[in-house]
Amino acid sequence: MIPDLGKYADSVLSSYAVSVGLLVVLVAYSVIRGRKMRRDMEKIEQRMSRNG
């Protein structure tokens, strides 16, 4: 399935691994932090509306 990359296989595959890895980490970190902030804000807003 993987095309024959010849003597440059290591260079090509490591480029893809590094790039895709960094992009996945960036998206995952952004989404996790985004969800946490959303939860925290809702909690504080609920608490404040309860306390008037």
Added chain:
Amino acid sequence: MSIAAKANALWEYANPRKFLATSERVLPFFWITSLACICVGLIWGFFFTPDDYKQGSTVKIIYLHVPAALMAINCWLMMLVTSLVWLVRRHHVSALAARAAAPIGIVMTMIALLTGAIWGQPMWGTWWAWDPRLTSFLILFLFYLGYVALWEAIEDPDTAADLTSVLCLVGSVFAILSRYAVNFWNQGLHQGASVMRAAAVTGADTEEKVSNVFFYPLLICIIGFVLLFIALVLYRTGTEIRARRIKALMARERVGG
């Protein structure tokens, strides 16, 4: 609607609530299309394009290296625009958008530098050279780190936004240098522009240009990276708006006892 009225309508998005509501509506489109474009572009480029007659299979690195480098430069230019909006009009959302974009720029610059080094080793015989484009890219990367560090170091958000905006103005010199270094100094290992060159596309010059067999999947990857950048900036700006509101609410709670 006149152009002036349309321009005024744009400022409505400086309202955090309006920004959040609109970004929530459009985000699914950007997430899905960016993922689709990146997958199609990378699969097409990796599996269905031939090796280059000079560079062999390392040409497949182009589908990551070029889009990442383009986004690294354009991310800083986007931060420049939003920083100017902050300095001139004092819209908090624009300052927060610049803050939200910086880590994306760091990752894009890292990808460009790392894939460039991995590509350079077999082609140039070295991982790194103090070539004008490589050096200006490294300085741009350091500016990104300094920008994020400055935001974290200053407690007052308005002061932080002011100082980081000034830093962004200064760093813009290196963002522009990263793009045009090869034109300013005709030396170094890195080749000149061979993808986004108007004269090459129109056939007005005869310099070497990326062949269409590599260009089309590359174009799809570039579109994918642009869409991913928009999705991430919108999402992360929403997060920064919420983080700022949390701080404000907690301060109000403390004052209220």
